[in-house]
Amino acid sequence: MTKPLPRRILFVDDEPAMTQLGKVVLERAGHSCSLATNGDEALRMLLEVPPDLVILDYMMPGMSGPEVFRHLRNDPPYAAIRDIPVLMLTAKSDNDTERRDLLESGLAAYLSKPFGHRELLNIIENTLITWEVQKQARQTLENTRGAYLGAIQVTLEAIAQNPYLKENTGLLQNCALALAHEYRMDPQETETLRLAAMLHDIGKVKLSDELINFSGRLDSVQVAEIRNHVEYGVAILQKIPQLQDVAALVACHHERIDGTGYPKGLTAEEIPLGARILAVIDAFEAMTSGRPYRSAMTKEEAIDHLRLESGTHFDADVVEYFIESLERSFSQG
Numbered sequence: 001m002t003k004p005l006p007r008r009i010l011f012v013d014d015e016p017a018m019t020q021l022g023k024v025v026l027e028r029a030g031h032s033c034s035l036a037t038n039g040d041e042a043l044r045m046l047l048e049v050p051p052d053l054v055i056l057d058y059m060m061p062g063m064s065g066p067e068v069f070r071h072l073r074n075d076p077p078y079a080a081i082r083d084i085p086v087l088m089l090t091a092k093s094d095n096d097t098e099r100r101d102l103l104e105s106g107l108a109a110y111l112s113k114p115f116g117h118r119e120l121l122n123i124i125e126n127t128l129i130t131w132e133v134q135k136q137a138r139q140t141l142e143n144t145r146g147a148y149l150g151a152i153q154v155t156l157e158a159i160a161q162n163p164y165l166k167e168n169t170g171l172l173q174n175c176a177l178a179l180a181h182e183y184r185m186d187p188q189e190t191e192t193l194r195l196a197a198m199l200h201d202i203g204k205v206k207l208s209d210e211l212i213n214f215s216g217r218l219d220s221v222q223v224a225e226i227r228n229h230v231e232y233g234v235a236i237l238q239k240i241p242q243l244q245d246v247a248a249l250v251a252c253h254h255e256r257i258d259g260t261g262y263p264k265g266l267t268a269e270e271i272p273l274g275a276r277i278l279a280v281i282d283a284f285e286a287m288t289s290g291r292p293y294r295s296a297m298t299k300e301e302a303i304d305h306l307r308l309e310s311g312t313h314f315d316a317d318v319v320e321y322f323i324e325s326l327e328r329s330f331s332q333g
C-alpha cells in the first residue's frame with residue numbers, strides 16, 4: 001500500500017544544526033531530503049519539486065511554521081499539493097490553542113523538540129502510512145459517489161426517452177450552481193441543490209404513459225395524479241440514505257411563496273431556500289426549452305415571466321439573484 005523508499009522530504013528549520021542533523025538521519029534511513037531555512041524558501045521549493053512529506057519548524061523568524069502550513073493548505077498555487085502530509089516540530093512553550101486548530105485543519109502530527117532519531121523516523125513512517133490509508137479511503141468514497149451518480153444519470157436518460165419528460169439537466173445544474181454561489185452555500189449544500197436540480201421530477205417515472213402523453217385538456221383527476229409526482233419522487237429518494245436532504249428539497253419544489261402551491265400549500269420561508277431556488281430554475285428551464293406541446297420562449301421572455309410572478313409564485317430575492325447571475329453569464333458570452 002505504501003510507496004517504497006526513498007520518500008522525498010522537505011525539512012524546514014531556521015537552525016542549520018537541526019536541518020543538517022535531520023538530513024543525515026533521513027538519508028541514512030533511505031529518504032531523500034531537501035532543506036529550507038525559512039518559510040519563503042520552503043513555499044518556493046514546494047512548487048518546484050513537491051515532496052512526499054514536509055517537516056516544518058513551528059517557530060521561525062519571518063514566516064512561522066503555521067503560516068507556511070496555511071499558505072500550503074489555502075493558497076491557489078498549492079491547490080494540487082495541498083494534501084501533502086505536514087509534521088510540525090514544536091517546543092513546549094508554543095501556543096496550545098493554535099496547535100489544536102492546526103490539527104483540525106489537517107496537520108498530520110507534532111513532534112516535540114528535543115527528539116531522538118528513532119522517534120523522528122517512526123513518526124514519519126506512521127504519518128505516511130496514515131496518509132496513504134486516508135487517500136485510498138477518499139478514492140473509494142469518490143468511486144462510490146461516481147457510481148451512484150452514474151446510476152442516477154442513466155435513470156434520467158431513460159426517462160428522457162419520452163419527449164414530454166425530457167429536461168435540460170445540464171442547464172438546471174448550472175443554474176443551481178450559480179445560485180448556490182450567489183447564496184454562498186457551503187460545498188454540502190451546493191451538492192444537495194445540484195442533485196435536487198437533477199432529480200426534482202424523478203417521481204414522474206411512476207406516472208402512466210397514457211397520462212404523460214395525454215394531449216387534451218386534463219381533468220381534475222389527471223391533474224391530481226400529475227401533482228403526485230412530488231410525493232412519488234420523495235418516496236424514491238428517501239430509499240437512499242445519502243439523499244435525504246435532496247428529498248427534502250424535492251418535496252417542496254412546487255410550493256409557491258403565496259401558499260397556492262402543492263402538496264402542502266407552504267408559504268414564504270416555510271419553503272426551504274433550496275426548494276425556492278428549484279422553483280425558479282425549473283420554471284426557467286421549462287420556459288426556455290421546447291416541449292412537443294409548445295415552443296420555447298426566449299431568455300428575455302422567460303425573465304419577464306419570472307418577474308411577473310415574483311413575490312407570488314416565486315421568491316422575489318431568488319428571482320433577482322437568478323436574473324443577475326444570468327445577465328453575468330450573458331455578458332461573459
Ligand SMILES: [Fe+2]
Nearest residue numbers: 200201253254
Ligand atoms: Fe415537478
